[in-house]
Amino acid sequence: MNKKRFVTFFIPVLAILLGLIVGAIIMIISGYDPIVGYTQLWEGIFGDPYVIGETVRQITPYILSGLAVAFAFKTGLFNIGVEGQLIVGWFAAVWVGLSFELPAVIHIPLAVLAAGIAGSLWAFIPGILKARLGVNEVVVTIMLNYVALHVTNALIRGIAGKDTTDRIAETASLRIPFFEEITMYSRMHGGIFIAIIAVIIIYFILQKTKLGYELKSVGFNQDASKYAGMNVSRNIVISMVISGFLAGLAGAMEGLGTFEYAATKTGTTGIGFDGIAVAVLGANHPIGVVFGAILFGGLKYGSLNMPNPPAQIPSEMITVIIAIIIFFVASGYLFQWLYEKFSKKKGVK
Amino acid sequence: MKKGKLSFLIIVVLVAGMILAACGGGDDKSDEGKKEDNGTDNFSVAMVTDMGGVDDKSFNQSAWEGLQAYGEKYGLEKGDNGFDYLESQGDADYMPNLNTLVRRNFDLIFGIGFLLQEPIDEIAKQHPDAHFGIVDSVVESDNVVSVLFKEQEAAFLAGVAAAKETKTNKIGFVGGMESDVIDRFENGFRAGVHAVNPDINVEVKYVGSFNDANKAKQIANQMYTSGVDIIFHAAGGSGNGVFTEAKERKESNPNANIWVIGVDSDQFEEGQVGEYNITLTSAMKRVDVAVQDVIEKSKDGDFPGGKVLTYGLAENGVSLSTTGDHMSEETLNTVKEYEDKIRNGEITPPGNKDELTEYLNQ
Known part of the structure; x- marks a missing residue:
């Protein structure tokens, strides 16, 4: 038991260390100083109140998009459409934020809810297609990402008449003046609380409720679940709808917190796709997802500081280094597997 | 025993880390030196x-x-x-x-x-x-x-050049995303073509992105196949797809009369294919x-x-490139003529759809 703890703790740490070392080798080969580079990465994440605030801001949507991917995965569904669900959620949140005049206590929940529902509806389509007709959800969700991107672009241009909407009403904003004050005007916002609450609720649903049990059961074995009297189709749809709701919330974080407006996009935001990596890093566990999001968001935001002097590492280079670190962390399972294989062989002898 | 193996691995990793750290340390001094230089x-x-x-x-x-x-x-x-x-x-x-x-x-x-x-x-x-x-x-x-x-001024001149040079009387416009800036390019260009020959058909397509070269290549393929011989792209990175398509066609058939009009900077280099070059001119925006x-x-x-x-033209903020001398003497003279008209205010190239309609009705 103790040994197992030891392994589960040390393998990810070892993987991160290895990733950092390989990243350092690449920096040395390309003629950059890894110590300065990593120092700046560190300072870019924890250096002062502003970057700490911005790092939290970056982590917030990652928690929710990672959670969305992980939740669908528990039911055996690959929700590649988090990206599209996030974009429609973003748009819905901003629309509510712009078009209503309400006190903050009603306006904020309404806008957040609208984002979640928009995401749910967007995820309901692949869910029902999968449940009723057995259509592969991967293909449908990928295609719906493009539909979401271009439909919202057209709507933004159509409604606003320009490339960005106006700013949402202050009563719908997630920004908290206190956070702005202590973090030197970073865009850190109250959405982090929503994300944490979502993690707790999802943990509760999966671990403590009948619904969660059924969803996981369907994920393990559809036929057995059906035989046991569970409604597989219904569970698939519910799983997608909840996953979409979480993705929509991630969109609300961007629309009500980070940006406070919606702009036409030249491409997808990447938060939904990165959510897949976050879910994998977190082993598809709600609490694990939080750590995955912290690692991913931290590296992503901190790396913005690496092109500044004295390190002056070009951003392409940084993308490579960050990708390698993530790669090693994700392949932590490989180390675990190797370790277990080693120990078994010993046992046989 | 098992623990021994794992700790061995950890030690290897840590030692390697320290060695690398030592390697890196040497460069520090040069950085410090740099800082001192900037005294003033x-x-x-x-x-x-x-x-x-x-x-x-x-x-x-x-x-x-x-x-x-x-x-x-x-x-x-x-x-x-x-x-x-x-x-x-x-x-x-x-x-x-x-x-x-x-x-x-x-x-x-x-x-x-x-x-x-x-x-x-x-x-x-x-x-x-x-x-x-x-x-x-x-x-x-x-x-x-x-x-x-005033992108519309450069685009207008590009339109004039295209209208003079086309053999098929079919010209294409490939835009990146619909936005105010690209609107100015599109409408200026259409007005320029119209000024020379109102019968020329300008086919307008949008990629929907500034970095989707594949889709732009497909659009260019359709346009060239339908008889378009000059395409003006205002599509940023997507525009590379238009160049790729044109170059492939020129490569398989050197006699093909195929041209691209570049945008923002002088895109002569992008149009080089073997001994040929398919960049007719570029509507330069001198940021x-x-x-x-x-x-x-x-x-x-x-x-x-x-x-x-x-x-705009008057401030040298926009212009038409002539690298490669692909435009005929006659075309250049006509372009110059219209350039003067724009400079002295005789013509105001339209910058959006409403202005274009107004311009065409004059």
Whole structure:
């Protein structure tokens, strides 16, 4: 038991260390100083109140998009459409934020809810297609990402008449003046609380409720679940709808917190796709997802500081280094597997 | 035993880390030396790109060339107290990048592209003492100068050139995304074609993205197949797809009469295929000229804050390139003729759909 703890703790740490070392080798080969580079990465994440605030801001949507991917995965569904669900959620949140005049206590929940529902509806389509007709959800969700991107672009241009909407009403904003004050005007916002609450609720649903049990059961074995009297189709749809709701919330974080407006996009935001990596890093566990999001968001935001002097590492280079670190962390399972294989062989002898 | 193996692995990793750390240490000194050089206080400038990056062969690159030219002129170095840029990987990066540059104490900070409008607006409010510039959009604030271009003037001349050079009387326009800037290109271009020959059919298609070269290539394929012989692209990175398609066609059939009109910078190099070149001309938008102009004004203590500066033909802000001499003498004369008409105000090229309708009804 103790040994197992030891392994589960040390393998990810070892993987991160290895990733950092390989990243350092690449920096040395390309003629950059890894110590300065990593120092700046560190300072870019924890250096002062502003970057700490911005790092939290970056982590917030990652928690929710990672959670969305992980939740669908528990039911055996690959929700590649988090990206599209996030974009429609973003748009819905901003629309509510712009078009209503309400006190903050009603306006904020309404806008957040609208984002979640928009995401749910967007995820309901692949869910029902999968449940009723057995259509592969991967293909449908990928295609719906493009539909979401271009439909919202057209709507933004159509409604606003320009490339960005106006700013949402202050009563719908997630920004908290206190956070702005202590973090030197970073865009850190109250959405982090929503994300944490979502993690707790999802943990509760999966671990403590009948619904969660059924969803996981369907994920393990559809036929057995059906035989046991569970409604597989219904569970698939519910799983997608909840996953979409979480993705929509991630969109609300961007629309009500980070940006406070919606702009036409030249491409997808990447938060939904990165959510897949976050879910994998977190082993598809709600609490694990939080750590995955912290690692991913931290590296992503901190790396913005690496092109500044004295390190002056070009951003392409940084993308490579960050990708390698993530790669090693994700392949932590490989180390675990190797370790277990080693120990078994010993046992046989 | 098992634990022994694992701890061995950890030790290897740590030792390797230390060795590498030692390797890295040597470079530190040179960096310190660099810092000492910048003793005097220069007028320093920096810019934040949009997602296109600093090597987009388009307006980000052009703006950076402007900064470099300024730096060279006054013997400044890239970095603090000189000139520098930061690239953005996503929309969320604009604010932190701008914030970093403010804290690095640059005297003037540019946001390149209309996507940076809101971020510049916000940072300008947070730092009323810092000076900012925005290219391709307008921010109303006393510490922000807005830089716009009359893209329609260059596009109009490109339209004139295309109308003179076409053999099939079919011309294509490939836009990136529908936006105010691309609107000016499209409508100016259509008006220019119309001015020479109202019977020419201009086919207009949008890629829906500034970095989807594959889709642009497909659109170009359809256009050329349907008999279009000249395509004007205003599609940023997507435009590379138009060039690829045209070059492939020229390669398989050197006699093909196929041309591309480039945008933003002189895209002659992009059109080189073996001994041929398929870039007819480029509708150049001299972001570098505009940026340098703003820097020079600000350096002399005359920062044009709160103003909207518009660069057109008269200000050398836009022009038509002639690299490669692909246009005939007659075409060049006609282009010159229209250029004069625009300069003296006889013609005002339309910048949006309504103005185009008005223009066509005259």
